Amino acid sequence: MTRRGPAFWCLLGFTLCVCAFLIVPVGMSMLAGVTVNYQAGIESGFTLRWVGQVWDGYSDTIFRSIGIALACLACTLVLGVPAAYVLARKQSGLARAIEELLVMPVAIPGLATALALIVTYNTLGNFRTSWTFILVGHVLFTLPFMVRSVIAVMGAIDMKTLEEGAASLGAGFAQRFFGVVLPNCRSGILAGSLMVVTLSMGEFNMTWLLHTPLTKTLPVGLADAYASLRLEVGSAYTLVFFVMIVPLLIGIQVFARPVELGARTARP
Amino acid sequence: MSMVMTPLAIRLESCGKTFADATRALDPLDLEVRAGETVVLLGPSGCGKTTTLRIIAGLEEPDPGGRVLFDGEDVTLQPIEKRNVGLVFQSYALFPNMDVRGNIAYGLRIRGIGNAERETRVDEMLAMMRIEALAERRIDQLSGGQRQRVALARALAVRPRALLLDEPLTALDAKLRDMLRVEIDALLRGLGITSIYVTHDQAEAMALGDRIVVMDHGKVAQIGTPREIYHAPASRFVADFIGTMNRLDGAVDGGRFVTAAGAIPWAAAPAGALCVLFRPESVRLADTGAGQLAGSVSAAFFLGDRTRLFVDCAGQQVIAETSVRREFAPGTQVRLAIDSDALLTLRDEP
Amino acid sequence: MARRERLLYLLMLPAGIVFAAFFLVPLGQLFLIGGGGKEGWAAYGAIVTNRNYFNSLVSTTLLSTGVTVATLAISGVSGVFLTRNRFRGHAALVAMLTLPLAFPGVVIGFMVIMLGGRQGVIGDIAHWLTGERLVFAYSMAGLFVGYIYFSIPRTILTVMAAAEKLDPKVEEAARSLGAGPLRVVKDVIVPGLKPALLSAGAICFATSMGAFGTAFTLATRINVLPVTIYGVFTDQANIAAAAALSFVLGVLTWAVLAIARTAAGSTVAAAG
Numbered sequence: 001m002t003r004r005g006p007a008f009w010c011l012l013g014f015t016l017c018v019c020a021f022l023i024v025p026v027g028m029s030m031l032a033g034v035t036v037n038y039q040a041g042i043e044s045g046f047t048l049r050w051v052g053q054v055w056d057g058y059s060d061t062i063f064r065s066i067g068i069a070l071a072c073l074a075c076t077l078v079l080g081v082p083a084a085y086v087l088a089r090k091q092s093g094l095a096r097a098i099e100e101l102l103v104m105p106v107a108i109p110g111l112a113t114a115l116a117l118i119v120t121y122n123t124l125g126n127f128r129t130s131w132t133f134i135l136v137g138h139v140l141f142t143l144p145f146m147v148r149s150v151i152a153v154m155g156a157i158d159m160k161t162l163e164e165g166a167a168s169l170g171a172g173f174a175q176r177f178f179g180v181v182l183p184n185c186r187s188g189i190l191a192g193s194l195m196v197v198t199l200s201m202g203e204f205n206m207t208w209l210l211h212t213p214l215t216k217t218l219p220v221g222l223a224d225a226y227a228s229l230r231l232e233v234g235s236a237y238t239l240v241f242f243v244m245i246v247p248l249l250i251g252i253q254v255f256a257r258p259v260e261l262g263a264r265t266a267r268p
Numbered sequence: 269m270s271m272v273m274t275p276l277a278i279r280l281e282s283c284g285k286t287f288a289d290a291t292r293a294l295d296p297l298d299l300e301v302r303a304g305e306t307v308v309l310l311g312p313s314g315c316g317k318t319t320t321l322r323i324i325a326g327l328e329e330p331d332p333g334g335r336v337l338f339d340g341e342d343v344t345l346q347p348i349e350k351r352n353v354g355l356v357f358q359s360y361a362l363f364p365n366m367d368v369r370g371n372i373a374y375g376l377r378i379r380g381i382g383n384a385e386r387e388t389r390v391d392e393m394l395a396m397m398r399i400e401a402l403a404e405r406r407i408d409q410l411s412g413g414q415r416q417r418v419a420l421a422r423a424l425a426v427r428p429r430a431l432l433l434d435e436p437l438t439a440l441d442a443k444l445r446d447m448l449r450v451e452i453d454a455l456l457r458g459l460g461i462t463s464i465y466v467t468h469d470q471a472e473a474m475a476l477g478d479r480i481v482v483m484d485h486g487k488v489a490q491i492g493t494p495r496e497i498y499h500a501p502a503s504r505f506v507a508d509f510i511g512t513m514n515r516l517d518g519a520v521d522g523g524r525f526v527t528a529a530g531a532i533p534w535a536a537a538p539a540g541a542l543c544v545l546f547r548p549e550s551v552r553l554a555d556t557g558a559g560q561l562a563g564s565v566s567a568a569f570f571l572g573d574r575t576r577l578f579v580d581c582a583g584q585q586v587i588a589e590t591s592v593r594r595e596f597a598p599g600t601q602v603r604l605a606i607d608s609d610a611l612l613t614l615r616d617e618p
Numbered sequence: 619m620a621r622r623e624r625l626l627y628l629l630m631l632p633a634g635i636v637f638a639a640f641f642l643v644p645l646g647q648l649f650l651i652g653g654g655g656k657e658g659w660a661a662y663g664a665i666v667t668n669r670n671y672f673n674s675l676v677s678t679t680l681l682s683t684g685v686t687v688a689t690l691a692i693s694g695v696s697g698v699f700l701t702r703n704r705f706r707g708h709a710a711l712v713a714m715l716t717l718p719l720a721f722p723g724v725v726i727g728f729m730v731i732m733l734g735g736r737q738g739v740i741g742d743i744a745h746w747l748t749g750e751r752l753v754f755a756y757s758m759a760g761l762f763v764g765y766i767y768f769s770i771p772r773t774i775l776t777v778m779a780a781a782e783k784l785d786p787k788v789e790e791a792a793r794s795l796g797a798g799p800l801r802v803v804k805d806v807i808v809p810g811l812k813p814a815l816l817s818a819g820a821i822c823f824a825t826s827m828g829a830f831g832t833a834f835t836l837a838t839r840i841n842v843l844p845v846t847i848y849g850v851f852t853d854q855a856n857i858a859a860a861a862a863l864s865f866v867l868g869v870l871t872w873a874v875l876a877i878a879r880t881a882a883g884s885t886v887a888a889a890g
Contacts, residue, residue: 007799011699018696018770019714025729026717028739032732039737079636082629090626098630105641107875108868109828111844115864116644119651119857136640143633173625204722204831209848219722219831226728226835231737238728249720253713327790348793355794361787365809374805375795419791426795 026242033236050236054225058237061221062244068131068217069200072138076146076196079139081189084150085181088159102147105140110205113140118209131215137206142199146192153188154181191255198248218244275303276338276429276462278324283334284486285319293319294486296334306456306463308477310470312509315483317466318434324464325432326351338429354423358435360415362407368394368418369403375426393421396455413444420455430462437472449475470510474498482506501545504614513545514586525611529581530561534608542613548576550610551588559603561586568596579604645868648861655858662862671863674846677758681842682826685762686819689769694815697777698807712778716771723768723831730764730836731755756836764832769825773818780814781807820878824871843867 033051037044083102087095105113114137121127159181166176182189204219211220218241225234277300284296294316301307309317322328324336326348336344343351362371372393376386394400397417402410410418416436423431436452437445453476456463467473473480474494482489482497482505489509490502501507518527519541525532552559563581577588577596581604588604596602653659665671700712718726733740734755744752754760784807792802808815830844837845847867851860 008703011695012703012705015696015699015711015715018692019711021733022718022767022770023714024739025732028732029728075636079633083633086626086630102633102637104872107824107872109830109844109864109871111828111830111847112648112864112868113641113644115847115851115861116648117640119861120644120647139636140641143637198720202720202722202725204724205828205844208830208834209851219724222722222728223724223831223835226724226731227837234728238725241725245720246717249717250713253716325794327793348790349796349798352796353794355791357787357791359785359787361785361791363788363792363806363809365805374792374797378796378801422791422795 029235030239030242031235032232033239035232035235038231038235050232051240053233054237054240058216058218058221058225061216061218062240064131064216065201065218066244068135068138069197071135072142072200073193073196075135075139076143077189077193080143080146080192081150081182081185083143084147084154085177087147088151088154099147099151103144106144110137110141110203111209113137114206114209129212129214134207134210134215134217137210138200138203141203141206142196145195145199146189149192149195150185150188153185153191157184159184187255191252194248194252194255198245198252201245201248275460277301277303277340278430278462278464279337279340280320280324280330281335281337283320283323283330283336285316285323285328286331292486294323296331297488299481299488299491301462301464304460304462305478306465306476308465308467308473308480309483310467310473310477310480310509311483311489312468314485316486317468317481317483319486320483321432321434321464321466324430325353325355352426352429354426354428354431356416356419356423356431356433356436358438360419360439362415362418362422364407366407367403368399368405368407368410371407371418372422372425374422379426389425393425396424397421412440413448416440416448420452424459428461430464431456433463433465435467436465438467438469445472452476474510482509484509498547500612501614507545507612507614512548512587514548514551515543515545516581516584516586517541517543525608527561527581528583529563530559532560532606532608532611534611536608538613545612545614546606546610548587548589550606551586552605553588553590553592554603554605556603559605561604561606563602563604565596565598565600565602567598577602645865648865651858652862652865653858655856655862657858661858662866664859665863665866670841671843671846674841674843677841678827678843681758681761681765682823685765685769685826686822688762689766689773689822690815690819692766693770693773693777693818694811697774698781698811700774701778701781715774718768719771721768723764723829723833724835726764726768727832727835729767730760730832734760734763760836761833761842764836765826765829768829768832769822772825773822776814776818776821777811780811784810817878820874824874827874828867828871 031042032038034046034048035042035044036047036049087099117133117137118128121133127133162180162184163176166180171179202219203217204223207217207220208223211217216224222234222237222241225237279301280297280299282296282298283294284292285294286292297320299307299320309320311317319328323330323334326336326343326346330336330344334344335342338351348355363374366374369390372390373386376389381389390403391400394403397420399414399417399421402414402418407415407418419436433452437448440448449472456476465473465476474497477494479491479493480497481491484505490497490506492500492502497506497510501510501513507513516525516527518525520526520534520539523533523535525534525542525544554560561581563579563586565577566580566585567578569576574589574591575594575596577590579586579588579602586604652661655661657664660667665675696715700708700715718729721729732738734753735741736751736753736755738753738755741751741753744750754763788810789802789806792806797805828844829842830848833842833845834848843863844867847860847863850856850863
């Protein structure tokens with residue numbers, strides 16, 4: 001029945017309230033970041049001076065986050081795509097177990113993973129204080145998303161039959177892998193890539209423990225700013241973060257099927 | 269055992285249906301279903317038969333201007349929860365979280381019928397559908413045929429005023445379908461309940477229906493008894509849809525229907541160029557020299573109890589069926605005989 | 619073919635090495651360190667025996683449970699509604715509801731401050747309605763709100779996916795037998811969504827138990843387990859205790875997810 005009864009409007013109202021609950025603070029903080037005086041409200045006028053202050057104090061964190069995210073992407077591509085291929089081809093119990101294992105860094109709190117890394121590699125001073133230490137944590141956390149995404153698309157394209165067809169025409173493994181398998185997995189690799197970059201940019205729990213004053217990322221900087229600086233600066237910093245992350249999130253919604261991947265993402 | 273209250277008469281007046289995306293599923297149609305009658309809505313997919321059923325059920329509302337009347341009472345705005353019609357789906361739609369007993373008892377529970385009476389009625393239904401042994405089983409442990417029986421039992425347990433069936437046998441394999449068709453026929457007749465049955469299978473329609481409504485692209489093509497539909501199709505569509513129909517072009521000249529392959533004496537023929545229709549079973553194989561049409565066999569299919577012949581009669585194909593036990597090699601010359609009263613013409617045909 | 623097997627093994631090797639070196643070995647090390655402190659292996663029981671730790675565990679568990687129940691209710695209602703009804707702006711609404719998926723805990727803490735801090739918008743509304751400001755960001759209530767904030771986007775997607783797979787014919791069958799809308803929800807929709815609700819609920823619970831950033835940003839006297847562990851690590855420099863506690867927490871969250879996976883069947887595989 002297409003008659004819109006009172007139940008429809010009630011439920012719509014409820015859903016709109018939930019939506020407002022989620023979005024209003026986002027909008028508010030973005031607004032606060034460009035307002036001269038938050039307490040006075042928008043009557044006090046707009047300014048980019050808070051954003052400027054953020055840039056002066058924290059531009060290194062922005063670049064570092066981007067850099068780590070891209071490095072993380074590179075690592076997960078090199079490690080994850082071949083791994084996904086293996087797991088998609090071998091449907092054995094061992095393959096299931098390996099998948100389970102790969103997912104573990106997501107199932108346990110980031111705190112635990114970070115502590116584990118610290119107690120093991122504390123002695124390697126250079127490694128411990130380098131940005132690669134943070135990178136390692138990010139790779140562990142984002143790898144399952146890349147792997148899962150690629151496995152899903154490999155299943156959808158019936159990769160086995162494609163490969164057999166190519167092999168029957170004389171293609172060797174490398175030719176098949178790079179010429180047939182990878183091009184057909186583009187959508188899964190793209191979706192996985194978007195997830196990896198987004199998650200890496202937003203990762204905090206692990207990074208907070210793994211970082212040093214010289215290797216701060218954007219979320220770590222945010223925590224600093226919230227604690228020590230005025231609301232407007234924190235808001236401006238958050239605004240910068242939103243500007244970077246929202247296009248990625250929209251990209252995920254457009255290209256990935258968030259339904260399958262979205263239930264498990266950034267750890268708060 | 270008679271468990272129906274009084275059979276219901278259903279009437280649809282000007283019921284059309286246009287969906288939200290502007291597809292016109294049904295042109296305004298009028299339909300009269302007499303009390304106790306089984307009416308079959310027959311047609312290919314997309315013809316509007318399921319939409320019509322859903323309008324009768326109360327799952328869809330007709331476009332403004334349409335009315336649905338149960339025994340003269342206007343129920344157009346009444347939702348399905350209040351109409352007390354039994355609904356049986358192609359996919360059974362059984363409740364996976366309840367066992368067979370729970371499924372059958374569901375409607376009774378809704379009506380607040382007490383424990384004791386509920387159990388009695390469920391037992392009655394189980395016995396009627398001969399599924400007593402399945403009472404405690406979970407739904408996913410049942411076969412297709414068993415599920416359909418449970419679905420019927422569930423719909424009938426609440427003593428509905430009418431039974432609406434949406435392609436209930438389509439999901440089953442051929443043998444099971446034949447068996448259940450006979451059972452459903454016996455059930456509907458035994459209960460004397462008004463039934464609307466939707467199917468795309470014309471054999472099913474002919475077997476079950478008191479009357480058949482043939483539908484095409486949202487319109488009614490013909491309403492009639494199985495015999496009327498079969499022997500006197502009102503349009504090309506109906507003729508083609510029901511069984512196989514032969515078609516011959518020719519001209520009427522001096523009391524005969526003349527084609528390139530021969531002439532058939534036909535006294536009551538209308539004049540001029542004509543296209544006649546006739547069923548394969550009206551065509552007889554004649555002996556050499558006799559018969560009106562000459563042709564050569566282009567293909568022969570042995571179907572067990574009969575042979576179906578595709579005969580080329582001077583460029584036009586005639587399908588004939590014969591129980592003569594002979595092998596027909598392609599190219600065999602044959603002569604065919606047709607009675608003129610087996611010839612049909614369509615009023616709206618060129 | 620042995621050659622093919624070797625090839626597959628080679629392809630898996632880089633990921634395997636990285637994983638072993640940076641996850642498996644460290645976890646093992648964490649486990650050993652946890653038992654290598656002053657209390658020895660008894661440290662693993664400390665989560666129950668130590669007063670502070672136990673309180674922390676209890677409040678975290680209660681918080682997580684409350685958040686899970688509330689989130690499932692909210693997401694269940696909205697998720698089913700959105701799957702069943704299409705209207706102008708539907709896609710935008712879904713997009714907005716799932717936007718906060720990748721927000722880190724710190725940002726969510728900040729969102730809670732925006733809503734319920736000393737200058738928060740809800741405080742403004744309360745002031746306008748009742749004359750009194752409502753400041754809840756720095757209490758358990760603020761944490762509760764924050765946890766719901768990050769839980770809704772995740773669960774709503776799982777619920778919507780499952781609701782799409784529900785067979786509408788079963789609901790029509792219930793209606794044809796006389797069931798009104800509430801009855802249909804109770805007898806058909808909720809049982810149909812049970813696996814999805816279980817899996818989404820487990821993820822929600824596990825995530826809440828391990829959440830750190832949100833509580834850290836709203837830092838006051840709130841005592842959730844991850845913050846406690848962090849305190850033990852930094853303030854008291856008691857590495858063994860921190861290691862033991864975090865290991866136990868890790869096992870706990872992993873176990874909850876594993877149980878939900880077996881209970882809910884394949885639905886969890888994609889989500890969990």
